[in-house]
Amino acid sequence: MSNGAWALPEELKMLRDTARRFMQNDVKPAEDRAPHDACELPVADLAPLQKKARDLGLWCYRTPTEYGGAGLDLLGQAVIAEEASKCRMGAYIPACGAFGADPPNAIWLGNRDQIERFGIPAVERGQKVFVAISEPSGGADPARGIRTRAEHRGGRYVLNGSKMWISGAGSADWGLLFARTGAQGERGGITCFIIDGNPKGLTKRRIGVIRAWSPYELHLEDVEVPVENRLGEEGQGFQLCEKWLVEGRVPYAAACVGIAQAALELAMDWARQREAFGSKLADKQAIQWMIADSEMELRAARLLVWQAAWTAALGGDLKTDASVAKVVATETAGRVVDRCVQIFGGLGVAQEMPLERWYREMRIKRIGEGPSEVHRMVLARTLLGGKGRR
Amino acid sequence: MKLLVPVKRVVDYNVKVRVKADGTGVETANVKMSMNPFDEIAVEEAVRLKEKGVATEIVAVSCGPTACQEQIRTALAMGADRGILVEHDGVLEPLAVAKLLKALVAKENPELVILGKQAIDDDMNATGQMLAALLGWAQGTFASKVEKDGDKLKVTREVDGGLETVSLKLPAIVTTDLRLNEPRYASLPNIMKARKKPIENVKPADLGVDVTPRLTVLKVEEPAKRQAGKKVGSVQELVDKLRNEAKVI
Ligand SMILES: Cc1cc2nc3c(=O)[nH]c(=O)nc-3n(C[C@H](O)[C@H](O)[C@H](O)COP(=O)(O)OP(=O)(O)OC[C@H]3O[C@@H](n4cnc5c(N)ncnc54)[C@H](O)[C@@H]3O)c2cc1C
Numbered sequence: 001m002s003n004g005a006w007a008l009p010e011e012l013k014m015l016r017d018t019a020r021r022f023m024q025n026d027v028k029p030a031e032d033r034a035p036h037d038a039c040e041l042p043v044a045d046l047a048p049l050q051k052k053a054r055d056l057g058l059w060c061y062r063t064p065t066e067y068g069g070a071g072l073d074l075l076g077q078a079v080i081a082e083e084a085s086k087c088r089m090g091a092y093i094p095a096c097g098a099f100g101a102d103p104p105n106a107i108w109l110g111n112r113d114q115i116e117r118f119g120i121p122a123v124e125r126g127q128k129v130f131v132a133i134s135e136p137s138g139g140a141d142p143a144r145g146i147r148t149r150a151e152h153r154g155g156r157y158v159l160n161g162s163k164m165w166i167s168g169a170g171s172a173d174w175g176l177l178f179a180r181t182g183a184q185g186e187r188g189g190i191t192c193f194i195i196d197g198n199p200k201g202l203t204k205r206r207i208g209v210i211r212a213w214s215p216y217e218l219h220l221e222d223v224e225v226p227v228e229n230r231l232g233e234e235g236q237g238f239q240l241c242e243k244w245l246v247e248g249r250v251p252y253a254a255a256c257v258g259i260a261q262a263a264l265e266l267a268m269d270w271a272r273q274r275e276a277f278g279s280k281l282a283d284k285q286a287i288q289w290m291i292a293d294s295e296m297e298l299r300a301a302r303l304l305v306w307q308a309a310w311t312a313a314l315g316g317d318l319k320t321d322a323s324v325a326k327v328v329a330t331e332t333a334g335r336v337v338d339r340c341v342q343i344f345g346g347l348g349v350a351q352e353m354p355l356e357r358w359y360r361e362m363r364i365k366r367i368g369e370g371p372s373e374v375h376r377m378v379l380a381r382t383l384l385g386g387k388g389r390r
Numbered sequence: 391m392k393l394l395v396p397v398k399r400v401v402d403y404n405v406k407v408r409v410k411a412d413g414t415g416v417e418t419a420n421v422k423m424s425m426n427p428f429d430e431i432a433v434e435e436a437v438r439l440k441e442k443g444v445a446t447e448i449v450a451v452s453c454g455p456t457a458c459q460e461q462i463r464t465a466l467a468m469g470a471d472r473g474i475l476v477e478h479d480g481v482l483e484p485l486a487v488a489k490l491l492k493a494l495v496a497k498e499n500p501e502l503v504i505l506g507k508q509a510i511d512d513d514m515n516a517t518g519q520m521l522a523a524l525l526g527w528a529q530g531t532f533a534s535k536v537e538k539d540g541d542k543l544k545v546t547r548e549v550d551g552g553l554e555t556v557s558l559k560l561p562a563i564v565t566t567d568l569r570l571n572e573p574r575y576a577s578l579p580n581i582m583k584a585r586k587k588p589i590e591n592v593k594p595a596d597l598g599v600d601v602t603p604r605l606t607v608l609k610v611e612e613p614a615k616r617q618a619g620k621k622v623g624s625v626q627e628l629v630d631k632l633r634n635e636a637k638v639i
Contacts, residue, residue, distance in 0.1 A: 010460065011581050014467055017424075018575040057578025070578055 008306075012079050018056060019083040023095065026052060031087050031096050036351045037212035039089060041096050049098035050126065060123045062102040062251065067115065068123040069102065074250045074309035074318075081251035082302070085258035088354040091361035092167070092213045094255060100126045104176055105247060106192065106240040110231045118174055118194055130175035132163040132195075132218060133241055139165065140374050142178070143187045143238060148220060150179040150191060157181075157193065157230065159201075159223040165368075169204055169216035173197065176244075177218075178237045190237035194229040211361045242319075245369060249322040250312070252369050253305045253329035257298060259358050260336035264294050266355065267340035270347075281343065290339040301325075301332040320382055323375040330365035331372065337362050391560075392447045393436045394500040396491055397429040397465050399458045400511040413609045416511070425461040427573075428506025430468075431566040434573040435536055436504055437469035444538045447471050449498055453487050455479050459589060466584035467576035473589035478601060486594075486601035488520035493597035495525060500561065502543065507532050507565040518565035528558040531565040 008016075030045040031038075040046070053059050062077050063069025072080060084094035103122040108115060122129055138145035148161025159179055169175060175195045182189020195202065201223040204216045232240050268291060271281040281287045308321035337358050341348030348355050366372050401407055401416065402424040408417045425433075439445040450465035452458035453476040462473035476490050495503065508515035522529035530536070530545030534553065537544045543558040548567045558564075576584070594601045622628045632639045 010463060011585060013460075014464060014576050014581045014584075015578055017464075018577070018581075021575050055577060056575055 008079065009075075012076055015058075015076070016079050016083060019058060019080050020086075022053070022056065022058070022098075023083055023086050027087055027096050027098055031089065034089075034096075036088070036357065039093055039213045046097055049096070050100065053095070053098045053100070058099050060100045060102045062105070063123055064108065067108065067120055074247065074312045075306060077251045078254035078305050078309050081254040082258035082261070085255035086262040088357055089212070090255065090262075091259055091358060091365070092211060097126075101128060103127070103129045104131050104244045106176060106231060106244045107194075109240060109243070110194075113228065114194065114231060118196075122173065127173035128168050128171055130166050130169040130172040130216075131244065132166045132169070132175055132177040134164050134166070136162055136164045136217075140371050142241070143190070144185050146178055146180050146190055147184070148177070148179040150181050150193065150225070152181070152227075152234075155227055157225045157227065159193065159220045159225060161220050163218040163220075165207065165209075165215040166218055167213065167215045169218060170206060170214070176231065176240075177220075178241055181234045187238045188235045190241070191234045192231040192237040192240045193225045194231055195223070195225065196229060199223050199225070209364070211364055212357065246319050246322050247312075249326040249369060250305060250308050250318075252365075253301070253308075253322075253325040256329045256333035256362065256365055257302050257305060259362065260294070260298055260301075260333040263337045263340040263355055263358055264291065264298065266353075267291065267294075267343040270344055287343060290343060294336040294339055297332045298336060301329040304328050320379060323370070323379055326369060327372050327375045330362070334362045334366060391439075391445050391502060392449070392498065392500045393439065393445045394449050394451060394491070394495065394498060394503045395429070395432050395436045395465065395470060396451045396453070396487070396503070396505050396517070397433065397458075397461045398426040398506070398509045398511075399423050399452060399454055399461045400426045400509050403427055403510055409610050409612050413611065415607065415610050423457070423460070425464050426506050426509045426511075428508060428510070428566050428568070429461075429465075430506075430573040431568070431570050432504040432506050432564075433465045433468050433470060434571045435533075435564075435566060437574075438571065439536070439538075440469065442538075445502075449474060449500065451476065451491065451494060453478060453482050453490050462589055463584055464576060466587045466589075467581045468574060469580065470587075472587055475589055475591050476594060476597070477591055478594050480601070481603045482601055483603050483605055484514045484516035485520055485604065486599065487517050488524055489599045490594060490597055490601070491517070491521050492524045493599055495521075497597075502560065502562055502564065504536075504564045504566065507567055518563055522563040525561075525563070527561050527563050529563040529565070530556050530558050531563075532567040533564050534567050534569045536564055536570070 026049055030041055030049060034041055057070050060069035061072045061080050065071035084099060085091060087096055089096055103119055107119040121127060133142050135145055135147055137147050148159060150157040150159045177193050177195050178190050179193060180189050181191040201221045203219045206214045207217055208214055271287050274281045304325040308318060308325040311321040312318040341355050341359050344355060347353055350356060401418060402422040405421055410417050436445060436448045440448055448470040449472055450462050450470040451474045452462050456477060459475055462475060466473055474494060505518040518531060519529060530547060532548045533545045534548045535546035543560060543562055545556050545558055545564055547554045547556060622631060
């Protein structure tokens with residue numbers, strides 16, 4: 001019987017240690033040689049890191065073991081994601097890619113043939129995969145926003161429309177794309193398709209944004225997708241999309257906590273060394289409060305992330321908990337990194353420090369994976385008892 | 391060949407150690423604790439000997455509070471086969487630890503004990519040598535290379551100004567230096583396997599060892615602060631300062 005006391009399981013602490021050391025001793029030296037805004041390491045650096053990560057059992061740690069991943073549960077994912085983000089490119093490229101890239105979990109809900117043709121090779125070969133939900137008509141409300149149409153014609157679907165802000169689409173081996181097979185505006189009218197490579201009629205345009213890793217606009221003109229590349233049934237798209245988004249929010253939020261923690265540690269080191277007006281920054285109350293506030297807020301955010309994972313393990317309502325964790329962690333990380341930039345002064349915004357990059361990239365975290373407003377709206381509706389209530 | 395590898399729980403090497411306000415020791419409350427890095431090297435060496443087929447079983451031992459189980463678990467996750475915790479809450483001096491280890495050697499009959507050359511907390515550099523003396527065994531300290539050589543052990547030692555190679559009769563004691571190997575990280579599969587490996591719990595009294603401290607710590611202080619450097623404007627000024635301020639020429 002538990003007395004209600006709770007600590008991180010011993011095995012996870014050990015695994016966290018392993019991940020921490022790997023990041024510090026193996027990943028960091030390789031990243032230090034790369035340019036400030038690099039989004040990948042040269043193969044000569046990356047290949048040995050990936051080999052080592054595979055040996056350590058950290059390869060594709062979010063993917064079930066039966067498909068070649070490490071199969072960590074959400075708590076394990078949160079703990080490792082927090083460490084893996086602690087590098088300059090870590091906001092969007094955890095561990096500089098050393099742990100591989102988990103394909104979107106919705107693929108594991110596909111049939112055996114799809115899992116074998118797309119899911120498993122993505123894990124084995126470290127392929128890149130995109131997920132295209134958002135459109136020029138709006139990403140916050142995909143159920144209404146999705147306009148891209150898929151028409152069933154004979155043994156295939158024909159897709160027309162555009163997708164916006166699609167991460168990783170430039171070099172992806174395949175991707176999941178959500179298109180409308182039913183009436184405009186209905187959730188049940190959305191279907192998920194696997195886009196294999198670069199089919200005829202698909203064009204991609206890079207969109208420069210505040211982060212180093214550019215997303216893409218996709219334009220689809222009579223793109224043909226064979227029926228066997230439809231994931232799930234017609235109309236199941238929204239459900240598949242939610243599974244990916246909701247579970248993904250836990251490591252997403254944890255990664256933000258990791259970056260903010262790394263920023264705070266840098267800022268504390270600096271505050272202990274830097275002098276102004278005859279004493280160390282660490283001795284100034286204004287700085288002490290920034291550090292204390294950051295620590296308090298980070299602890300709260302981390303516990304909310306862990307709580308979401310815990311809720312999932314107990315079979316509870318992950319959706320709400322994941323939203324709470326996502327909003328708190330991303331907003332906290334933004335504030336903490338901002339304070340750390342302030343503590344560093346000019347160096348905080350110099351492209352010689354990871355802070356400059358983290359500061360820019362943290363800004364997106366409140367927009368992507370469901371903007372803060374939408375999570376707040378959904379939470380409030382849950383609390384207040386639904387949209388129709390007056 | 392059975393190996394015994396003692397592992398000590400110490401303040402993590404990344405933590406900036408702070409002296410307690412009352413000068414009685416260093417702050418360990420709310421501080422990350424880890425396995426002594428030299429002991430990690432010892433565990434790694436033992437595991438490599440096992441992988442080479444030289445060692446048959448590795449027993450990891452830690453002496454200290456219940457929490458030392460964490461360090462034993464880490465050793466098990468690196469590849470040790472089982473653990474022994476000698477549970478004791480108070481201070482354990484090197485001589486007490488050496489006596490506890492001697493008692494365990496009598497119980498376990500290992501042919502080789504591999505220890506870290508020192509622990510990074512008190513830097514005593516004594517336990518291995520004391521254990522060798524108590525047992526009357528050969529010792530190869532500060533090892534940078536360990537090889538089985540027939541029924542002997544060839545140990546390369548890092549000594550001032552070079553390397554010394556000694557041939558030890560077994561059973562023997564080896565203490566590890568920094569360059570012996572690079573310890574592996576515990577992998578996920580091995581962490582999961584370590585969960586099932588047994589840890590035996592004993593008390594100093596069970597081993598018939600009196601661990602009462604014999605040393606008294608008078609005071610613990612921070613090292614003196616380094617003085618800030620100075621820039622000199624000319625060679626003349628440098629020579630003048632070396633002669634009159636530093637008084638080295
Ligand atoms: C760098 C980057 C990478 C991205 N990667 C991907 C990707 O890989 N795949 C993908 O599908 N999408 C991706 N996105 C898209 C992202 O999910 C959307 O930007 C996001 O969902 C918001 O959609 P929108 O930009 O169309 O804004 P809109 O939907 O137009 O919303 C604009 C603003 O209105 C607010 N708002 C909306 N509804 C309400 C409401 N009810 N009450 C109050 N405020 C509201 C929103 O919160 C937001 O602040 C990415 C975006 C960026 C910036």
